Structures are given as structure tokens and as C-alpha cells.
Amino acid sequence: MKRTGFSILExxxxxxxxxxxxxxxxxxxxxxKVTTRDTMAIGEMQExxxxxxxxxxxxxxxxxxxxxxxxxEFTDENVESPSNPSGDCFGGINNGSFPDSTPSNFxxxxxxxxxxSNVLSCISDSVEDTDVLQLKxxxxxxxxxxxxxxxxxxxxxxxxxxxxxFVTGAGTITLPTVNSTVWPYSHHVYFLSTExxxxxxxxxxIPILRRLRLSTSGMQVETVMEGIEDFRLVFGLxxxxxxxxxxxxxxxxxxxxxxxxxxxxxxxxxxLLVRALEPDPGLQLNSQTYTLGVDPDRRTHTFSDNFRRTxxxxxxxxxxxxxxxx
Numbered sequence: 001m002k003r004t005g006f007s008i009l010e011x012x013x014x015x016x017x018x019x020x021x022x023x024x025x026x027x028x029x030x031x032x033k034v035t036t037r038d039t040m041a042i043g044e045m046q047e048x049x050x051x052x053x054x055x056x057x058x059x060x061x062x063x064x065x066x067x068x069x070x071x072x073e074f075t076d077e078n079v080e081s082p083s084n085p086s087g088d089c090f091g092g093i094n095n096g097s098f099p100d101s102t103p104s105n106f107x108x109x110x111x112x113x114x115x116x117s118n119v120l121s122c123i124s125d126s127v128e129d130t131d132v133l134q135l136k137x138x139x140x141x142x143x144x145x146x147x148x149x150x151x152x153x154x155x156x157x158x159x160x161x162x163x164x165x166f167v168t169g170a171g172t173i174t175l176p177t178v179n180s181t182v183w184p185y186s187h188h189v190y191f192l193s194t195e196x197x198x199x200x201x202x203x204x205x206i207p208i209l210r211r212l213r214l215s216t217s218g219m220q221v222e223t224v225m226e227g228i229e230d231f232r233l234v235f236g237l238x239x240x241x242x243x244x245x246x247x248x249x250x251x252x253x254x255x256x257x258x259x260x261x262x263x264x265x266x267x268x269x270x271x272l273l274v275r276a277l278e279p280d281p282g283l284q285l286n287s288q289t290y291t292l293g294v295d296p297d298r299r300t301h302t303f304s305d306n307f308r309r310t311x312x313x314x315x316x317x318x319x320x321x322x323x324x325x326x
Contacts, residue, residue, distance in 0.1 A: 041276050041278075041280060041308050042308065042310075044227075044276065044277075045227065045274045045275075045276055045308060045309075045310050046310075048225055048226070048227045048228070048274050049272055049274045049310065049312035050312075051225060052209055052224065052225040052228055052272055052274075052312070053270060053272065053312055053314050055224055055225070056133075056190065056270055056316075057314070057316050059135050059137055059139075059186075059188055060109075060135065060268055060316045060318065061316055061317070061318065061319065062137040062138060062139065062319065063108050063109050063135055063136070063137050063262075063318050063319065064108065064262065064318050064319035065137070065138055065319045066138065066157070066159060066164065067138055067142065067157065067159030067181050067183045068159045068160065068161065068179065068180070068181045069159040069160065069161065069162075069163070069164045070161045070162070071161070071162045071163075071164075074099065074106065074164060076101065078162055078163050078164060079099065079163075079164045079165065079166075080164075080165040080166070081098035081099055081165070081166040082098060082155075082166060082167075082168070083098070084096035084097050084098055084100070085097060085214070085216075085217075085218045085219070086218055087122060087218045087219055088121075088122065088218070088219065089120040089121065089122040089123070089134060089187070089189050089212060089219055090120055090121045090122075091107065091110040091111075091112055091120050091134055091259075092107065092110065092256055092259065094106050094107065095107040095110055095134070095259075097136070097155075097187040097214050098166055104260055105260040105261070105262070106136075107134075107136075107259045107260060107262070108135070108136045108137070108262055109133075109134070109135055109136075109259070109262060109265060109268075109318070110133075110134040110259050111131055111132060111133045111134065111233050111235075111251045111254065112131070112132050112251065113129060113130070113131055113132075113251050113252050114126040114127060114128055114129065114130050114131070114132050114191065114192075115128060116128030116129075119132050119191065120132060120134060120189060122189070122212060122219055123189070123191055123212070125193045126191040126192060126193055127191075127192040127193060127194065127207070127230075129299075130191070130192045130230055130231050130232070131231050131232050131233045131251050132189065132190070132191040133189070133190045133191075133231075133233060134187075134188075134189045135186075135187070135188045135189075135190075136185075136186070136187050136188075137185075137186055137188075138157055138183040138184065138185060138186075139183070139184045139185070139186040140183070140184050141183075142181040142182060142183050143156065143182045143183065143184065145172075145173045145175070145182050150169030150173060150182075151169045151184075152168070152169050152170040152216070153169070153215045153216050153217065154168070154169055154184060154185070154186075154214070154215055154216065155167065155168055155169070155184075155185045155214065155216065156168070156169055156173060156182050156183065156184055156185055157182070157183045157184075157185040158173065158175065158176070158180055158181075158182055159180065159181050159182075159183060160176050160177055160179065160180045161179065163176060166185060168216050170216065185214075186213065186214060187213070187214035187219075188211050188212065188213055188214075189211065189212040189219070190209065190210070190211050190224070190231070191209075191210055191211075191212075191231075192207060192208065192209055192210070192228060192229075192230070192231050193207075193208055193210055194206060194207055194208065195208055197226075197277075199277060199278055200278070204277070204278070206226050206227070206277055207226070207227060207228055207229040207275060208223055208224075208225070208226050208227075208228065209223075209224045209225045209226075209228035209231065209272075210222065210223055210224060211224050226277060227274055227275050227276065227277055228272055228273070228274060228275075229273045229274065229275040229301075229309065230271070230272070230273035230292060230299065230301065231270075231271075231272060231273075232250075232251075232270075232271040232272075232292040232293060232299050233250070233251050233268060233269065233270060233271075234248050234249070234250050234251075234268075234269040234271075234293055234295060234297075235248065235249050235250075235251075235254060235258070235265055235267070235268055235269075236248050236265070236266050236267030236268070236269070236315075237249060237258060237264050237265060237266065238263075238264050238266050239264060241263075241264075243266075244266075245266050245267055248269070248295060250293070250295060250297035252297065253297065265318060266317060266318060267315055267316065267317050267318065268315070268316050268318065269293070269313065269314070269315045269316075270313060270314055270315075270316065271292035271293055271299075271311065271312070271313045272292075272311070272312045272313070273290055273292060273301065273309060273310075273311055274309065274310055274311075274312060275307050275308070275309045276307050276308040276309070279305065279306035279307050280306050280307070280308055281306060283306050283307075283308060284304075284305075284306060285303050285304055285305055285306070285307070286304050287302055287303075287304055288302065288303050288304070288309075289301070289302045290302075290303070290309055290310075290311050291311070292311060292313075293313075
């Protein structure tokens with residue numbers, strides 16, 4: 001019986017078909033790998049922006065809420081507070097962690113545009129031309145001091161109908177009346193800085209949203225979210241006391257009278273520019289522009305690099321803020 005093998009032509013055709021199939025498999029794999037990498041990068045930026053806005057929203061929406069203290073305003077006669085701690089954050093008069101005797105309303109919300117140096121007398125490493133936000137608020141739920149131990153490293157706010165007091169959690173908290181409530185008190189300052197971090201054996205400068213938090217030891221720095229490259233605020237003001245926003249002002253346009261009249265600040269618009277932590281070798285931006293805001297003071301950035309970016313924004317409404325009439 002005569003047996004024959006493949007001819008050279010048949011082998012060449014088979015190899016050609018095999019190469020086509022292998023090429024298709026490789027192309028599909030590369031495409032899926034790129035798609036997965038892009039999807040993960042976009043997903044990480046979405047999560048970063050969402051969580052950062054959520055944290056800011058939680059704080060901002062608590063500004064102006066003072067528990068069961070129902071008096072029309074705080075005065076020297078109805079509030080007791082300790083001295084402001086060493087290294088405290090100040091922005092203008094009567095704007096430390098606690099009210100003082102300065103004849104000006106205490107500021108529960110305040111912002112500045114960083115000049116890259118000594119902002120609020122407590123921040124030396126903020127990113128220039130980004131906003132710095134200062135908030136004072138009651139955080140969380142009231143504390144049952146009869147059954148729950150207080151944190152010795154933080155401050156609390158005792159709220160009565162016509163009396164208020166700031167105390168530490170180090171000692172026993174005595175309630176002035178049976179109707180008094182105790183709330184954790186927070187003073188937070190949000191700002192942007194950068195830090196060199198090694199990722200995949202490569203050192204990179206990473207933009208970071210940080211927060212200074214009041215403790216009995218002073219202001220303590222915390223990392224809130226990595227990848228926040230810019231932070232901008234626009235405030236909605238009620239200038240005719242009708243309960244509606246009738247003008248918007250960027251941080252640099254806010255005046256001392258606006259900060260001291262907390263009742264006039266009804267909303268806060270937040271803009272975040274979020275950047276991926278690592279560059280994408282398959283992406284090349286050529287004069288890509290990102291705009292934070294639609295007002296005349298809007299902040300615009302143009303990049304030509306390999307980093308993915310996106311802008312997040314939201315508008316938050318404040319509780320009816322109460323004035324400090326010292």
C-alpha cells in the first residue's frame with residue numbers, strides 16, 4: 001500500500017491558517033487585557049470620586065446642626081468652651097476650634113484658596129491654587145454617657161435648650177438637665193497635598209486629599225483619598241433673607257461678612273479633579289482640558305501626559321446654620 005505525507009504546499013497552507021488563528025487569539029487577548037486595564041482604571045477613579053464626595057457631603061450637611069440647643073444664637077452667657085489648642089487652624093477672627101471673646105460671629109464653615117505656604121496657620125504643604133475647607137460640626141449620633149464610655153482624645157458638645165458647653169471625653173460628663181444631649185464635636189480641615197509613593201517599583205508624586213481632625217492633642221492629619229488632583233468650591237448665598245440662593249461666589253470672592261453670617265450660606269458646590277495613580281502607556285493626552293465649574297472664576301487645567309482624569313461635581317445643602325454672637 002502506497003503511503004504519502006503532506007506536500008510542501010499543504011504544510012505551508014496549514015501553517016498559514018495556524019498563524020492566522022494564533023494571531024487572532026493573541027489580538028483578542030491583548031484587546032481584552034487593554035479593556036480590562038482601562039475598565040479597572042476608570043472604575044478606580046469613579047470609586048475615588050464617589051467616596052471623596054460622600055465623605056465631604058457627610059460633614060457639610062451637618063454644619064449648622066447643634067443638637068437640642070434651641071436658643072436663637074450662642075453668646076458669652078449661654079456657651080462655655082475651652083481655649084483653642086496649640087497649633088489650631090484659624091481663618092480670620094474668631095475661627096479657631098472653639099469660640100472666643102472676639103466681637104464677631106464664630107465661623108462654622110470657612111474656605112481659602114491655598115497659596116502653597118502657611119494656610120489657616122496650620123497647613124504648610126497644601127497644593128497651591130486649590131481650595132482649603134474648614135468645618136465645625138456635630139458628628140454622628142448623640143452619646144448616652146450613662147452607658148457608653150466617651151473617647152478621651154476628642155471633644156463633645158453638651159446641648160441643652162438654652163445652654164451649650166464644649167468638654168473633653170477624658171472625664172465624667174455631667175448633664176445639666178435630664179433633657180440635655182451629648183454629641184461628638186468635630187473640627188475638620190480638608191486640603192490637597194502630594195506625597196511620593198512607590199508603585200510597581202516606580203516612585204511617583206501622588207495627589208492626596210487630606211484632613212486635619214481636632215483631638216485633645218491638637219489637629220491630627222489623616223489621609224482621606226488618594227488621586228484627588230484639584231479641589232474647588234462655589235458657595236450659594238441668600239443675600240435677601242428669603243431662604244433661596246440668589247447669588248453664587250467662589251472661595252476667592254467670599255467676604256468676611258459672608259463667613260460670619262452663616263445663615264446666608266445655603267449650598268456648597270464641590271468640584272474634584274480625580275487622577276489615576278499610574279500613567280496608562282496606551283494613552284496620550286494632547287492638550288486635554290478639564291474645567292471645574294461654569295462660573296467666571298472656573299478653574300481650567302490642560303494636560304499632555306499619560307494619566308487618566310475625570311471631573312466630579314455635586315451640590316450640597318447646609319442645615320440652617322446658627323450664628324455665634326460673641
